[in-house]
Amino acid sequence: MAQFDFNTYVLNVTQDQVQSVSVTYIDDIIQIHITLKPTVSSCPYCGGPVKLKEYSFHSFNHLPIAGHPSVIVWKRRRYVCKDCRKSFSEQNPFGPEKYRQSYAVLSSIADDLHNVHLSFKDIAQKHRISESLVLLYADSFLQVPRNPLPESLGIDELHSKMSKYGGSYLAVLVDNVHRSLCDILPNRSKRTLSKYFEMIPLEERKRVRFVTIDLWQPYKDTALKYFPNCCVAADPFHVVEHLTAGFTRIRVDIMNQCVYNSPEYYLLKKWHKLLETDYYLDNTPKYNNYFKQKMNYRDLYDMLLSLNSNLSLAYHLKEMYRDFNRTCSFENAPAQLDQLIDAFESADLYCYEEFVSILKNWRTEIINSFQRPFDNRKQSNALTEHFNSRLRELITISNGFANFDRFRARAIYCLNNHTFYSLTSSLHSNKREGKDRGPYNKTKDVPLTDDPNNNVDSMVDDFEE
Ligand SMILES: [Zn+2]
Numbered sequence: 001m002a003q004f005d006f007n008t009y010v011l012n013v014t015q016d017q018v019q020s021v022s023v024t025y026i027d028d029i030i031q032i033h034i035t036l037k038p039t040v041s042s043c044p045y046c047g048g049p050v051k052l053k054e055y056s057f058h059s060f061n062h063l064p065i066a067g068h069p070s071v072i073v074w075k076r077r078r079y080v081c082k083d084c085r086k087s088f089s090e091q092n093p094f095g096p097e098k099y100r101q102s103y104a105v106l107s108s109i110a111d112d113l114h115n116v117h118l119s120f121k122d123i124a125q126k127h128r129i130s131e132s133l134v135l136l137y138a139d140s141f142l143q144v145p146r147n148p149l150p151e152s153l154g155i156d157e158l159h160s161k162m163s164k165y166g167g168s169y170l171a172v173l174v175d176n177v178h179r180s181l182c183d184i185l186p187n188r189s190k191r192t193l194s195k196y197f198e199m200i201p202l203e204e205r206k207r208v209r210f211v212t213i214d215l216w217q218p219y220k221d222t223a224l225k226y227f228p229n230c231c232v233a234a235d236p237f238h239v240v241e242h243l244t245a246g247f248t249r250i251r252v253d254i255m256n257q258c259v260y261n262s263p264e265y266y267l268l269k270k271w272h273k274l275l276e277t278d279y280y281l282d283n284t285p286k287y288n289n290y291f292k293q294k295m296n297y298r299d300l301y302d303m304l305l306s307l308n309s310n311l312s313l314a315y316h317l318k319e320m321y322r323d324f325n326r327t328c329s330f331e332n333a334p335a336q337l338d339q340l341i342d343a344f345e346s347a348d349l350y351c352y353e354e355f356v357s358i359l360k361n362w363r364t365e366i367i368n369s370f371q372r373p374f375d376n377r378k379q380s381n382a383l384t385e386h387f388n389s390r391l392r393e394l395i396t397i398s399n400g401f402a403n404f405d406r407f408r409a410r411a412i413y414c415l416n417n418h419t420f421y422s423l424t425s426s427l428h429s430n431k432r433e434g435k436d437r438g439p440y441n442k443t444k445d446v447p448l449t450d451d452p453n454n455n456v457d458s459m460v461d462d463f464e465e
Contacts, residue, residue: 010065011072012103013093030070032062040079040090048083060095060102061128069128072102101129106137113138116390116414119397135406139429142409143422147182149200150175152210152374153227155219156384157188158391162404165192170404172391174384176212177374181387181415184408190218197226210373212381214238215362233379234365236325242355243321244276250314250351251275254307266290267304274301275315314349330370337367387415 011021011034019037023030043050060072072094080087095102101109105127112123120138124131154176157169164186171188174181185192197205208227213219214235223232255268270290274281274297281298288295305312321340328336337359344356359366369379391411398407 010062011094017093025068028068030065030068031073032070033073033075035075036090036093038077038090040077040088043079043081043084043086044088045086046081046084048081050079050081053078053080053087056089058092058094059100061100061105062102063104063108101127106141109134109137110141113142113410114414116394117397122397136429138410139406141422142413144409144412146200147175147180147412147416147418149204149208150177150182151207152176152212152379153182153208153223153230154212154381154384155193155223156214156381156388157216158184158388160395162402162407163187164404165189167192172384172388174387176210176379176383179383180417181412184391184411186404188216188218190222193218193222194225197222200226202228210368210371210379212369212379212384213365214381215242215358220365231368231371231379232365233368233371234362235381236366236369236378237380237382237385239358239362239366240322240325242358243318243352246349246351246355247276247314247318250311250349253351254311263290263303264307267300267307271300271304275304310349313347314351317344317347317349317352328370330367330372333367333370337363390415 011018011032013034013036017036017039019035021032021034023032025031038052040050042048054077056076056078058074058076060074062070062072064070074092074094076092077090078087079089095106099106109123109127112118112126118126120134121131124134127134152175154172154174156172156174158172159168160170161168163170167187167189169188171185171193172181173183173185183196185196205227206229208230210233211219211223211227211230212233212235213223215238220232223230251268251272255265255272258265258268273279279297279301281296281301283296285294285296285299287293288300305315320343324333324336324340341356341359341363344352344359371379373379394411394414395407
């Protein structure tokens with residue numbers, strides 16, 4: 001009895017439905033032969049009496065059992081109506097009609113497609129099917145319509161060879177409120193963005209209240225044009241990145257003017273991190289081999305800042321900005337930012353020329369980043385950066401996707417919980433245009449019994465990646 005329960009549990013049918021089941025083990029494959037109890041008593045077309053016409057065998061690739069691959073071999077009845085002469089088959093509980101995979105396999109593939117750590121090839125090997133079949137399922141089943149625009153939209157770019165129309169970046173759109181991936185566009189140009197947003201009804205676009213971007217002018221222009229009610233916020237991290245690049249420039253220039261291996265050179269070469277990262281400076285002094293004495297971080301930090309007045313000025317300006325960035329309120333931001341712009345301008349350091357023009361050009365957007373409308377978080381592109389690293393991971397494990405539509409579908413399926421996988425009877429491939437069809441080869445990946453009714457999967461080798 002226990003054995004029987006186990007089989008029915010594994011096979012997605014109840015014990016009552018099973019007439020007989022037997023298991024064979026051939027070439028490391030568990031073959032489960034099953035016959036169901038007859039349930040048909042009348043014709044589904046006319047209600048007339050029926051008689052058994054014939055049996056046919058259907059095989060379904062199934063999930064491994066205790067590590068061994070398994071196949072369901074179902075002996076299926078076909079009936080014929082004695083009145084209207086129409087014929088029909090028993091109900092199929094194992095897998096969709098015309099598929100050679102069981103429901104359990106298709107559902108397991110769906111789960112795996114959701115995992116950014118698994119490549120299509122990994123999924124194919126795991127389920128003992130060809131990679132082209134996994135691609136065909138992904139192309140057919142991943143339903144990724146356009147997601148509605150969020151209240152706070154993040155726009156960022158991702159460097160990729162898949163980008164189309166002359167650019168080298170994809171545009172990544174995220175929902176900063178619900179923290180999910182909204183869409184990916186094949187290019188970050190103003191033209192591509194405009195074309196995408198133009199298609200969206202004005203009523204929906206009016207609901208966008210915040211747009212977070214890095215310092216890329218086309219994003220700003222597009223946001224202001226298509227989202228009449230939005231505040232554009234510049235990502236604080238990108239602003240600070242320009243600031244630290246300016247500071248590194250002056251530090252390296254001064255270092256290169258020092259005598260090699262002089263104390264000045266040594267400090268700027270070995271201890272610059274004390275001016276770049278927040279360290280606890282009052283640590284226990286340790287013996288320093290260069291200065292031949294015990295020193296802590298504060299000793300070295302003080303020495304660094306006394307080396308050069310311009311370096312010290314650049315450092316203090318940088319810290320003033322960072323402090324503003326960390327602590328300022330939205331209300332105080334305009335006045336404090338203007339004071340900072342004055343301070344940077346009057347310092348007149350060549351290393352901050354670019355930074356000062358950024359502060360001036362992006363003043364409104366920088367101030368907007370201090371608004372905290374959701375979960376008390378500043379407006380930033382932290383989320384797009386997070387998604388970009390997941391997307392890069394997905395590209396890496398897939399040996400560099402070459403097909404944008406397929407990448408978009410998989411990425412949104414992985415990173416947006418409102419996207420679904422649904423079985424469809426019409427399979428289609430998102431294969432790239434302009435490639436010839438390969439020669440017809442019947443797939444040999446899955447050892448299945450011959451079944452003329454099941455021919456869909458055998459067509460898949462026509463589909464190339
Ligand atoms: Zn009938």
